[in-house]
Amino acid sequence: MEAMSEEQFNEIATRERGxxxxxxxxxxxxxxxxxxxxxxxxxxxxxxxxxxxxxRPASPLLSTILRNICLMYLRNRKxxxxxxxxxxxxxxxxxxxxxxxxxxxxxxxxxxxxxxVRQALARLSPPHQAVLQMHYSAGLSIQQIANIRNATTAAVxxxxxxxxxxxxxxxxxxxx
Numbered sequence: 001m002e003a004m005s006e007e008q009f010n011e012i013a014t015r016e017r018g019x020x021x022x023x024x025x026x027x028x029x030x031x032x033x034x035x036x037x038x039x040x041x042x043x044x045x046x047x048x049x050x051x052x053x054x055x056r057p058a059s060p061l062l063s064t065i066l067r068n069i070c071l072m073y074l075r076n077r078k079x080x081x082x083x084x085x086x087x088x089x090x091x092x093x094x095x096x097x098x099x100x101x102x103x104x105x106x107x108x109x110x111x112x113x114x115x116x117v118r119q120a121l122a123r124l125s126p127p128h129q130a131v132l133q134m135h136y137s138a139g140l141s142i143q144q145i146a147n148i149r150n151a152t153t154a155a156v157x158x159x160x161x162x163x164x165x166x167x168x169x170x171x172x173x174x175x176x
Contacts, residue, residue: 004049012058013042019059020066027070032127032162036155037073041066076150120170128163135160 004012020041024034044065045058052061121129134140134148146156 002054004052004054008054009046009049012045012062016059016062017042020062023063024066024070027067028073032159033073034070036158037066037069039158040069040154044069116171116174117167120167120174123170124163124166127159128166131156131159132163132167 017038020038021034024037024041025031028034028037041062045052045062048061052058121132124132131145131149134145135142140148142153142156142160145151146153149156151159
């Protein structure tokens with residue numbers, strides 16, 4: 001049996017991603033969680049590539065993997081204890097360090113950038129606000145955040161990536 005090539009995997013991932021996303025979204029009801037589940041299913045397929053018969057369609061296997069991941073997410077959601085996060089800290093009270101320089105113009109621009117970040121952060125979803133605040137304001141590691149949120153480190157990294165992307169887009173939208 002021949003292992004799946006990277007090209008074959010990419011073709012399958014591209015072809016199946018939309019349907020997988022619809023299925024995950026239907027089960028989980030949360031777009032970010034569904035995207036994480038699809039990503040995890042594709043990673044599992046990649047890890048399973050050397051034991052997979054490339055002559056058989058990958059769709060049934062991917063659907064099963066995804067369904068199991070979604071069920072695991074749903075079980076974890078039910079067991080999840082309320083976590084202690086930083087969602088309760090309003091972005092307006094978030095301290096963003098601005099170092100003083102000898103140039104008043106640079107100081108003013110730095111304060112304006114800090115205010116733009118605070119305002120953009122206030123417009124993000126509470127989970128994105130929380131993960132950014134925990135990592136950057138409280139200085140928590142990825143592992144610590146994963147423990148607090150009862151999530152995997154990969155999920156926290158993905159959430160941080162999405163939160164930073166959303167924050168950047170929000171800042172650019174308001175301050176071109």
